[in-house]
Each structure stands twice: as C-alpha cells, then as structure tokens.
Amino acid sequence: MSIEWKGVFPAITTKFTAADELDLPLFEKNLQAQLAAGIDGIILGGSLGEASTLTTAEKETLTKFTVEKVAGKIPVVVNIAEGATRDAVQQAALVKKWGAAGIMLLPPMRYKSDERETAAWFKTVAASTDLPVMVYNNPVDYKIEVTLNIFDQLQELPNIQAVKESTRDVSNVTRMINRFGDRFKILCGLDTLALEEMVLGAHGWVGGLVDAFPAETVAVYRLVKAGRIKEAVEIYRWFLPLLELDLYPKLVQFIKLAEAEVGLGSEYVRAPRLTLEGAERESVLQVIRTAVANRPVLPDYLSL
Template structure:
C-alpha cells in the first residue's frame, strides 16, 4: 500500500559512456535520495529518458531499484505508450517485476478526446492491481485531465493520485475541494513546488531533487511543519536551479547538476546529446553560482508536521 505523499524523485536513468545502464552510479544516486529522506522513487519518466529505454532495461531498472531500496520506500514505474495495448502490457510487466505503483501518462503522439483519454486510463487501471497516479500535463502532452474526467476515473479504486502539472496553482485547490482525501495531489512543476505544498498538495514529483535531494526534502518537511519562512529561504536559493527543469533540455541540465553534486554523470542517450558551447556554460554557471551559496539546512528530519 503506497502512502501517496512527500517527495518522490522522477529519477534520471544513468548510462555508461558505452550507452549501457550504469547501475553503479544509479545506486549511488538512489542512496543519496534515501539518505535525504525521499518518500518514493519514480522510474522511467521523461526525465528518466523512458522513450529511449528498451522493455528489458525498464525491467532491469525496476528490479535493481527494488533491491536498492530494500522495501523502505515504494518504487513507481511510469507508463507512457502510444497504444492502449502496449500500455496495458507495460503496466502488467511492471507489476510482475515488482513495482509497487504506476504513474500513467495519457496516450502519446495521438491527441485523444476526453472520452478516449478516460477509457485509456480506465483500461490500464482494470488491467492491474497496482495503485495509479495520473499524470496531468497539458502543456507538454496536449491533453488535459479535467475535474469531470477525474471524477470518472476515480470510479476505479486503484486510481488514487494525480501529478498536477497544468501550471495553474489554483487547480490544486479545485482538486482538493472537489475530491477531498479520495485523491492525493502532487505537484509536478519544480518552480511551483513550495506554492503547491502550501496550497495543500500532498507531495511533489520533483526533478532537481535528482541533484539536490536534501534541499528538496527539507522544503517539504518544513512546509508540513508550518515553518514556511525557513522553507522559503531555501526555495529562493533553489529557484534558479529549479528553472532548469522547465526546459526541453531538462535531462541534460539536471544530469549536469548531478555531476557537480557528485551523484551522476552527463551521459545521455541519443538523440539527446550533452550540452555544448555557450548553453553548457550558461547552465554550468547557474549551478556553480548556486553551489557557492548552498544553504546550511536546518534539522528537517523527524520534525513534527502541523498539517
């Protein structure tokens, strides 16, 4: 049973220079996430370069991550497929491999109607016993899961959470007002992380957490403890870095940050290429400037929540 709450990193997939899975560096990063106190791991999202992974690589990642976390936090697999048939197959494969939850994207490439989108999600939910988070990101995927659509989807007991990435902060309040605790709400936009938590989000599917796990978890724990000013101080420092997440090159940006913090490499899978020239210098300058003033964090673990 997943507790849909807290910081759940959408982790990057680590590759060797020979374009194979780099499980040693991946484990180093997962350990850093767990040491910081994250509440779950999400594999195979867009940040995880899922569209370039083979089915066997996805299975390897699930099994390896389960071994790394040792049951201490849940492992969630992302489902992002073009056809309902393939999505059902991947959901069932993820369940067989041991994943404890799914984050499901709407149909890829085809801009489905509202009805088609609902049926797509329902078909996947009916094919598995795993708890599901719906990913709502009309900015990038051109399909919006409206409140009325969500009401239909919640007739499926295992649809339990939403990753809310409309960029409309008030949508978190609308979701909470309409569905109460029946639906767990996560923000999926790094630059709206603190605002979303203050507005009542249960958690944050984060990106820059891949390089800065402690800072991300600290913001969450401080907000939940009502220590907003302390959280805001960290968040203000964090913002130039968080803005690296809202870019077509978010994978390269975040992997470069992971290099600087010592828990990743720049290796990406083609057609992505490592950042070059002036753009690499620009991103590196943002990261290095932030590192010079990296905050000393308060003791954020085991503080009492007021929420």
C-alpha cells in the same frame, strides 16, 4: 506495498555509461543519496528517465535493481507512456511482475485523445491491474488535459489514487480539493511551483532537481508541512534558479549536468539527446556553481 502518495518522489534520471549502457553503480550512488536525504518514493522511467529511449529489457533491469536496493523502505513507481491501450496494459502487467509498487500513467502518446477516449484509457489500464495508479496531468507538454470531469469518472477505480499535477495552474490544486476532497492525492509535478502548491494543500512533490539536491528538496517539503513556511521560503529562494532548469526542453541534460557537478551522476544522455557544449553548457554551469557556492545550511529537517 501500499503507497501513501505524500512526500518527495524523485523522477530519477537513468544513468548511462560512455558506451550507452545502463550505469547501475552510478545509479545506485544517486539512489542511496536520495534515501539518505529522506525521500518517500521513487519514480523510474519518466521524462527525466529518458523513458522513450529505454528498451523493455532496460526498464526491467532498472526496476528489479531499484526494488532490490530500496529493500522495501520506499515504494518504487514505474512510468507508463505508450501509444496503444493494449501496450499500456501489457506494461502494467510487466511492471507488477518486476516488483514495482505502483504506476505513474500518462495519457496516450502521439494521438490527442478527446475526453471520452482519455477517460477510457485511464480506466482500462487501471482496471487491468491492482497496482496503485498516479495519473500524470501535463497538458502543456503532452497536449491532453485530464479535466475535473475526467477525474470524476476515474473515481470509480479505487486504485487510481493520485495525480502528478503539472498543469502549471496552481489553482488546480484548490479545484481538485474543492471537487474531490481527499479522494485523489495531489503531487506537484513542476519544481518551480512546488512550494506554492504544497501550501495550497498538495500532498507531495514529484521532483526533478531533487536528483542533484535531495536534501534541500526534502527539507523544503518537510518544513512546509511542519508549518515552518518562512524557513522553507528562504531555502526555496536560493533553490529557484536551479529549479528553473526543470522548465526547458533540455531539462534532462541540465539536470544531469547538475548531478555531475555534485558528484551524483554523469552528463551522459542517450541520442537523439546530446550532451551540452559551448556557451549553453557554460551558462547552465554558472547557475549550478553559483548555487553550490551559496548552498544553505539546512535545519534538522529529518526530525520533523
């Protein structure tokens, strides 16, 4: 399956049971809600998917299960985050074998590569596969920036097609478009900047709170792209306190709590993460429950 790299791509959470095993029935419940809401693709095993705690066997199970359930309706993209280039190349081969349609590729983990090394990393992994690749550019969390000069070098790889833009600088959308035109599709990777970046020309949104609120997320995207900015902004203003849960180190726990509150997930996380408790949990619950109590009535966004 080719990937258009536009629209809403949830970075879906990995559902666990109380016994710390994959909860595939609950995962499917969320997945079906995402499909019904009109998402355009899905990303497995990202930061929200607790990738660093998943075994290769679990990634295989999740990927094959998702590919089967979406039945070709949307592309399934798998995150690759490794410390060694050869391991990333091996993961790319496995991802294709499992049936994924594309890869989201992080820069090297644990080692802060320089510009030459970072470019070589992306080029080597991309050259090893024919799967479409989305570069994840998040220098705030991962300490390595994929600069414009690096993207200039990556142009030679036709399967490097998109970027998950998480620099926290909305102007970077304009810089990318000014420099490369439509060569790289841009998907906003930070919930709190999604509307702004889409107005500036970003093609899509890799979402976090979409895991709990898929319809509202897709509605904002489609309204913006239809030029109905005022309606999108009204929903976005309601959404913002929820979207800000994506900004914290405990975003996984926060978003899983939101999923549990709306019946699309559970609070179970994998250690070393622990479920929320006490005043912290109550504070997050207040944000979620206030938003749910005031949930907006959405227009017929699916017809846009």
